[in-house]
Amino acid sequence: MRQGACSFGLWKVAVDYDDTVIHRVRFMRTAPEGPVPIQFTRFLAGKRTTFAPLTSAAVSGDGKYAQIYREVSRIPYGETRSYGEIAAAAETHPRVVGNAMARNPTPLIVPCHRVVASDGSPGGFSPDPDIKKNLLQLEKTTSRRLFS
DNA sequence: ATATGCTCTAGAA
DNA sequence: TTCTAGAGCATAT
Known part of the structure; x- marks a missing residue:
């Protein structure tokens, strides 16, 4: 298993991965050094809208959470769905x-940042809800740029 | 068996 | 319209 990190604003994004399977992603203040798949740096720079062919280890399996993660993975870039949906x-x-x-x-x-409350408010996000807002903002401006 | 959670809806105020 | 109460259910302890 390899691990690395890249930056997103004030935060570090630490990634644990194996080949194209991502095991864990965490937002932290400080993170271990190391390379991450190019998809991460491009996505976080607003130059990429998908992580393909990377996949999450969390979507496989038949548990209820795995089902939920699969549904969440279907939300298109720049769009949102509510927890209820x-x-x-x-x-x-x-x-x-x-x-x-x-x-x-x-x-x-x-x-998971594309899942918001039914009234449109952002909902929570750990370790910091601002990260969620920033990600949604990034996707909004990026998708607008790609459509001009 | 109980506590918890990034919720939602209905009904009261 | 805003606020409160309770439903509802998978997981962790």
Whole structure:
């Protein structure tokens, strides 16, 4: 297993991976040095809208969380869905979706930042909700640029 | 068995 | 319209 990190604003994005399988992604203040797949730096620079062919280890399996992560992975770049909508698609309760997002081992790959509350407010994000806002902002401006 | 959570809806105020 | 209460369910402890 390899590990590395890149920057996103004030934060470091630490990535644990093997070949094209991403095991863990974390936002931290300081992170171990090392290379990350090019998809990360390009995505975070607004120069890429997908992580393909990278995949998250969290989407495989038959658990309820894996189902939820698969549904979340379907949300297109620049769009959002509510916790309730994801819950309906995965046939579970909205709070379970909240739990799954809170424990998402691979944010970005499984775009949990695109899941917002039903009234459009951002909802939570650890370690800092601002990261979620920044990611949504990045996707909004990037998708607008790609469409001009 | 109980506590917890990045929620949601309905009904009261 | 804003606020509160409780439903509802997978996981962690």
